Amino acid sequence: xxxxxxxxxxxxxxxxxxxxxxxxxxxxxxxxxxxxxxxxxxxxxxxxxxxxxxxxxxxxxxxxxxxxxxxxxxxxxxxxxxxxxxxxxxxxxxxxxxxxxxxxxxxxxxxxxxxxxxxxxxxxxxxxxxxxx
Amino acid sequence: xxxxxxxxxxxxxxxxxxxxxxxxxxxxxxxxxxxxxxxxxxxxxxxxxxxxxxxxxxxxxxxxxxxxxxxxxxxxxxxxxxxxxxxxxxxxxxxxxxxxxxxxxxxxxxxxxxxxxxxxxxxxxxxxxxxxx
DNA sequence: CTGTATGCAAACATTTTGCATAAGC
DNA sequence: GCTTATGCAAAATGTTTGCATACAG
Numbered sequence: 283x284x285x286x287x288x289x290x291x292x293x294x295x296x297x298x299x300x301x302x303x304x305x306x307x308x309x310x311x312x313x314x315x316x317x318x319x320x321x322x323x324x325x326x327x328x329x330x331x332x333x334x335x336x337x338x339x340x341x342x343x344x345x346x347x348x349x350x351x352x353x354x355x356x357x358x359x360x361x362x363x364x365x366x367x368x369x370x371x372x373x374x375x376x377x378x379x380x381x382x383x384x385x386x387x388x389x390x391x392x393x394x395x396x397x398x399x400x401x402x403x404x405x406x407x408x409x410x411x412x413x414x415x
Numbered sequence: 416x417x418x419x420x421x422x423x424x425x426x427x428x429x430x431x432x433x434x435x436x437x438x439x440x441x442x443x444x445x446x447x448x449x450x451x452x453x454x455x456x457x458x459x460x461x462x463x464x465x466x467x468x469x470x471x472x473x474x475x476x477x478x479x480x481x482x483x484x485x486x487x488x489x490x491x492x493x494x495x496x497x498x499x500x501x502x503x504x505x506x507x508x509x510x511x512x513x514x515x516x517x518x519x520x521x522x523x524x525x526x527x528x529x530x531x532x533x534x535x536x537x538x539x540x541x542x543x544x545x546x547x548x
Numbered sequence: 549c550t551g552t553a554t555g556c557a558a559a560c561a562t563t564t565t566g567c568a569t570a571a572g573c
Numbered sequence: 574g575c576t577t578a579t580g581c582a583a584a585a586t587g588t589t590t591g592c593a594t595a596c597a598g
Contacts, residue, residue: 294572294577316562330580335563337578355488355587356562370527381526386519390541393514394503399543406539408523410532427552427597449587463555468588470553488562489587552597559590570579 293340298329302337306347311378312358350405372412381408426473431462435470439480444511445491445504483540505545514541 293299301322313321319334338359342349347359366387370379386406394402426432434455446454452467471492475482480492483502496513499520503512519539527535 398546413531
């Protein structure tokens with residue numbers, strides 16, 4: 283029996299999709315769809331904001347990028363880095379430092395399981411004023 | 416010297432504000448401004464959505480309620496319990512459990528200071544699927 | 549009375565959707 | 574050529590703001 287129902291999206295290879303993938307491989311920090319669109323436009327790429335939204339969304343669904351919602355309620359995306367970590371953010375200049383804390387991970391998982399929760403994940407952001415401010 | 420510059424808002428006592436305060440004292444779970452507005456309207460209270468937003472915001476600023484942003488990007492509010500704590504949220508039904516973790520607090524502060532950050536605060540939300548789902 | 553709070557409507561910002569066109573396969 | 578991807582414009586969503594009016598103090 284030939285495979286009949288197209289399981290996932292065949293995902294056609296387009297210039298725009300390639301551009302978004304390229305940007306996301308380069309960037310280390312979380313960026314909103316709009317920021318990525320601006321960068322692409324700045325690079326001379328012709329691409330619509332809608333397409334950026336749609337592409338990032340499908341990349342997130344496919345697990346190719348991490349997605350989070352900023353304090354302002356905007357979605358931000360970043361290529362999946364190896365390993366789980368959190369962000370230390372300067373509330374004056376926005377500088378970001380990646381930090382890891384195995385103890386925190388374990389604590390979060392344990393406390394969740396003690397409360398009967400499964401498939402546990404967590405979000406942690408630390409805010410402060412960095413040395414230059 | 417008499418206090419000259421009105422420090423915080425004098426906060427006038429109105430029927431609407433009382434209604435929001437009353438609801439918030441009753442509710443144990445996070446609710447969005449719109450949900451609270453619906454409940455108030457359902458109760459027969461005449462109150463504008465704008466006022467609900469403004470009141471909840473000022474209550475959050477005053478530390479009288481906790482605010483968080485849902486996965487949908489909506490602000491949700493719930494009365495503050497005493498002490499600093501975090502939330503364990505069921506991603507299916509929204510049920511919330513308050514959890515505390517002194518070790519996490521200390522870790523966050525230490526790691527921030529090691530990186531030269533001062534006036535440190537943090538935000539932590541744990542997500543999972545609760546026992547009933 | 550004076551000035552804050554309210555509430556409608558309109559503005560806003562972000563994200564999503566309808567639909568005609570362009571393009572991958 | 575058939576079908577998916579694109580992109581504009583418009584809709585949808587959640588929240589905020591301008592401003593005239595109501596009302597607390």
